[in-house]
Amino acid sequence: MIGRVNRVLLGLAGLILLAVGGGVLVTGLGVSVPSWWPFDGKGDVLLGKGDRDRWRDEGWWWPTVIAVLAVLALLGLWWLLSQLSRARLSEMLIDSGDGEGAVLRGKALEGALGDETAALDGVADSKVRLAGRRTAPKARIRLRMEPHGAPARVVRELSDQALAHARDSAGLDELPAEVRLKAVKHRAERVI
Incomplete structure (x- = not known):
């Protein structure tokens, strides 16, 4: 969302600056402007004392x-x-069973989950990001599907295998995931 806000703010600021700057430039060059335009000559100021x-x-x-x-x-x-x-979770707190706890790097779990997800049949590539809190992470997974990949089967295997392994290895009760699927671009196969 912040990317959209940045683009909108920069676009609005650019349009405002372009309009005001262009108007001042046109007036300064001596081009005739409409009667409602606030500047009407080369010697005019932006805000006069009366304004x-x-x-x-x-x-x-x-x-x-x-x-x-x-x-x-x-x-x-x-x-x-x-x-x-930060949109990315840098580390997580893990209950190690000894009362002390341990810290697991977010990139380590992202890498392991990404490798296991990419190895699923029908997946060409995967990208994993962890977000949320240190004690309650959430996974955001983007999968590029091969032409023969079945989305329902891949999502089921992802839930039953890769996410279950990550949840068990990190000692988490739950690991919610948002999965986005996208097809790999490929040429049409010729049937003979």
Whole structure:
């Protein structure tokens, strides 16, 4: 989701800057502009003294300015924090049975689960990512299916074999998984 938000924010900022900058450039070059355009000549300023002082005496002006700036600051802070958050689980806490516990690297479990998933019949390639909390991980698995692969059988084997092995080896009660299947592009086979 954050990728979409980044693209939308960058697109909006680009459009606004392009429109304002293009308008100022066109006006500065002396091209005639419509009557509603805020700039009308080479010597015109962006905000004149009258425009800057127009709303100062109104009672609603400063609360509105402060509210808008506060909302923008909160949105900027949310965006910054979402950039810094990790989508990938780096490590998990495992109950080792001795009361101490152990730490399992997320990449190690991702690699083992990915290798076992890629070895399933009908799977050309697999990518595994772990997300969630350290004590309750979730797997996100992307499978590229070969032309002869049966999706129902592959998902059943994934659940019964690969996910069960990962769940048992990590000592987890459950390991929910989101599986996305995609077919490998291939040429049509010629029937003789």
